[in-house]
Amino acid sequence: MTQSLPGNLQVNVRFFAxxxxxxGRSEVRVAVPAGATIEAVWSAAVPxxxxxxxxxxxxxxEYSQPAQPVEDGDEIAFFPPVTGGRG
Amino acid sequence: MKVRVTEQPFDPWLELRAYQDSRDELAGRFGATAAxxxxxxxxxxxxxxxxxxxQHYAGMTERHLEAMSSRAAERWELLxxxxxxxxxxxxxxxxxxxxAVWSAHRRxxxxxxxxxxxxxxxxxxxxxxxxxxxxxxxxxxxTPG
Numbered sequence: 644m645t646q647s648l649p650g651n652l653q654v655n656v657r658f659f660a661x662x663x664x665x666x667g668r669s670e671v672r673v674a675v676p677a678g679a680t681i682e683a684v685w686s687a688a689v690p691x692x693x694x695x696x697x698x699x700x701x702x703x704x705e706y707s708q709p710a711q712p713v714e715d716g717d718e719i720a721f722f723p724p725v726t727g728g729r730g
Numbered sequence: 731m732k733v734r735v736t737e738q739p740f741d742p743w744l745e746l747r748a749y750q751d752s753r754d755e756l757a758g759r760f761g762a763t764a765a766x767x768x769x770x771x772x773x774x775x776x777x778x779x780x781x782x783x784x785q786h787y788a789g790m791t792e793r794h795l796e797a798m799s800s801r802a803a804e805r806w807e808l809l810x811x812x813x814x815x816x817x818x819x820x821x822x823x824x825x826x827x828x829x830a831v832w833s834a835h836r837r838x839x840x841x842x843x844x845x846x847x848x849x850x851x852x853x854x855x856x857x858x859x860x861x862x863x864x865x866x867x868x869x870x871x872x873t874p875g
Binding site: 657659661705706722724 | 785855
């Protein structure tokens with residue numbers, strides 16, 4: 644369990660829209676070991692639930708991939724498919 | 731090139747005119763202006779929609795729209811572009827989005843405007859939540875263009 648290890652990277656995690664509502668929070672800080680990926684950040688923030696395939700991920704406000712390693716101080720965001728605009 | 735995300739209602743036609751007038755580098759140079767305005771409907775997926783709340787990822791949204799604008803300017807010969815997008819609570823008939831593009835000739839303006847709008851819809855971090863008679867619901871997917 645990533646969460647029980649003494650983490651040395653501090654990461655700010657954000658959830659948006661329907662995903663944030665379902666999890667009951669929009670922001671949480673987690674600690675993960677060096678070399679951890681975005682997927683490991685998800686596991687630390689949402690224990691016991693695999694990262695849903697439909698969820699999009701961003702690292703420091705740019706689209707990224709679950710296998711991308713994170714760095715100390717990163718902001719990692721998880722969100723559902725986007726639905727802006729109209730027409 | 732300008733991008734703005736706002737909680738305030740806006741008039742896309744006044745905004746377009748004001749921006750165009752404020753850009754000295756456009757004067758006498760553009761032959762084509764293409765504009766797309768997206769407006770809130772009072773129906774979606776067969777239900778009446780009374781209001782809508784648009785959430786976004788502040789910071790990433792602006793960054794993403796600016797990156798899109800830069801990519802459009804690399805791909806087409808454009809003189810300028812403007813993207814405005816509303817967030818917060820909206821009512822039917824409220825303008826949601828304005829995408830405007832200026833170029834010397836029409837093809838670039840049409841194509842870049844269409845591309846920017848489709849790219850915005852499929853990649854910019856905005857989410858809609860609709861209020862209907864039976865409660866509120868997150869919009870799960872976009873309507874086909």
